[in-house]
Every structure is written in C-alpha cells, then in structure tokens.
Amino acid sequence: MSEAKFVLHTDYQEVPVAEMQQRAAEFYTTMRRRRTVRDYARRDVPREVIEQCLLAAGTAPNGANLQPWHFVVVSDPAIKKQIREAAEEEERDFYERRAPQEWLAALEPLGTDWRKPFLETAPFLIAIFAQSYSVNADGTHVKNYYVQESVGIATGFLIAACHLAGLATLTHTPSPMGFLNEILGRPKNERPYLILVAGYPVENVQVPAITKKPLEQITTFL
Numbered sequence: 001m002s003e004a005k006f007v008l009h010t011d012y013q014e015v016p017v018a019e020m021q022q023r024a025a026e027f028y029t030t031m032r033r034r035r036t037v038r039d040y041a042r043r044d045v046p047r048e049v050i051e052q053c054l055l056a057a058g059t060a061p062n063g064a065n066l067q068p069w070h071f072v073v074v075s076d077p078a079i080k081k082q083i084r085e086a087a088e089e090e091e092r093d094f095y096e097r098r099a100p101q102e103w104l105a106a107l108e109p110l111g112t113d114w115r116k117p118f119l120e121t122a123p124f125l126i127a128i129f130a131q132s133y134s135v136n137a138d139g140t141h142v143k144n145y146y147v148q149e150s151v152g153i154a155t156g157f158l159i160a161a162c163h164l165a166g167l168a169t170l171t172h173t174p175s176p177m178g179f180l181n182e183i184l185g186r187p188k189n190e191r192p193y194l195i196l197v198a199g200y201p202v203e204n205v206q207v208p209a210i211t212k213k214p215l216e217q218i219t220t221f222l
C-alpha cells in the first residue's frame with residue numbers, strides 16, 4: 001500500500017477582494033451569454049481548440065481522482081450520420097410514443113422535436129462516457145466512485161471551456177443511448193452520458209425566449 005504524497009500547492013493564487021468581486025462578476029457576465037444552440041453552421045473548428053477544452057474538462061474534481069470518463073470526439077461525417085440516424089430513431093419513438101404528456105408540455109417552450117440535423121451539421125460531436133468501473137490489464141474490475149457527479153462536473157467544465165473559446169454547444173441526450181457504444185466501439189464498463197455538440201451557430205441563429213431563475217430563488221444564505 002503506498003502512502004499519500006503531498007506537494008506545495010504553488011498554483012493557488014490569492015486575489016485581492018476588489019479583484020475577486022470583479023472577476024466573479026466578469027465570469028457571470030460571460031457565462032450568462034451562453035445559450036444552448038440547436039442550429040449549427042457547416043463550418044470547421046480546429047481540432048486543437050477541442051483538445052484544449054477537453055484538457056480543461058479533465059481537470060474536474062472527481063471521485064477518488066479515478067477520472068471515470070472518456071470523451072469520443074467525432075468529426076467523421078459517416079459516423080455523424082450513423083449517430084444521427086440512430087438518435088432520430090429513438091427520438092421519434094420518444095416524441096411520438098414514449099414521452100408522457102407532462103414531459104412534452106415541459107419541452108414545448110424549447111421547440112424541440114425528433115429531428116436532429118445538428119448531429120450532422122456541427123463540426124464536432126463529443127460523446128461523453130461514464131466509466132461505471134475500470135478494468136485492469138488482468139481483467140479484474142476496479143470500482144469507481146461518484147461517477148455521475150464526476151462526469152457531470154467534467155461536462156460542466158467542458159461546456160464552460162467551449163463557451164469561453166467562442167463555441168456554441170448543445171447537450172444532447174437521446175434516450176436510450178446504448179447505440180453509442182456500438183457505433184463508437186466503446187466497452188461495456190462505459191455508459192453514454194451525453195453528446196456535447198460543438199460548433200458555430202448558423203447566422204442569425206434563434207434561441208428560445210427563456211429566462212434563468214433569480215438568485216433569491218435559487219439560493220438561501222443562513
């Protein structure tokens with residue numbers, strides 16, 4: 001059993017309170033400009049930008065630092081087409097049969113339906129997988145911890161990184177998503193978490209007229 005080793009946290013930088021205020025406000029100002037975009041231009045984005053965003057995602061805090069995630073970055077048009085076809089098949093069933101009326105009513109303000117053209121038009125689909133467990137070289141399994149939370153936080157970092165880089169994103173969750181393992185050749189210990197679509201919006205893109213809850217509604221200070 002190896003013991004914990006510690007190093008000085010020289011990366012931590014204290015910020016004067018006035019600057020703290022300013023930075024926190026600036027971050028909010030930046031983040032509030034993020035919108036989920038569903039209409040993408042057929043315009044390339046350099047792969048290096050996505051790589052940097054993924055590096056940021058990989059810094060996320062996570063259970064026991066086991067980093068239980070895998071990101072499959074799809075730009076190949078043939079694979080995107082397969083994903084679109086499989087997703088639309090599930091989505092059609094969802095919208096036309098499986099979805100309860102209450103769910104459809106909740107989705108109405110977003111104007112979504114079973115058609116998912118963005119899965120082909122956007123330059124990048126990042127399929128995010130959650131590793132329920134890891135597999136050693138000898139085939140034995142290692143348990144992962146707080147997998148959903150960990151992957152959710154990494155996904156949040158990834159979305160923020162893309163947004164800061166000037167990319168629009170969409171969190172797409174076709175249900176069920178098992179087809180992603182087959183199409184992308186991922187192993188049984190990995191569960192599809194969501195597809196993050198990234199790219200440029202079409203010109204004059206429109207987004208639903210929705211609002212975010214005010215601070216008083218989402219917080220309690222005691």
Ligand code: IYR
Pocket residue numbers: 091094107110112113114172173174175
């Ligand atoms: N997965 C479907 C339905 C959907 C569900 C929720 I909750 C959303 O916020 C948006 C869509 C789809 O992608 O259309």
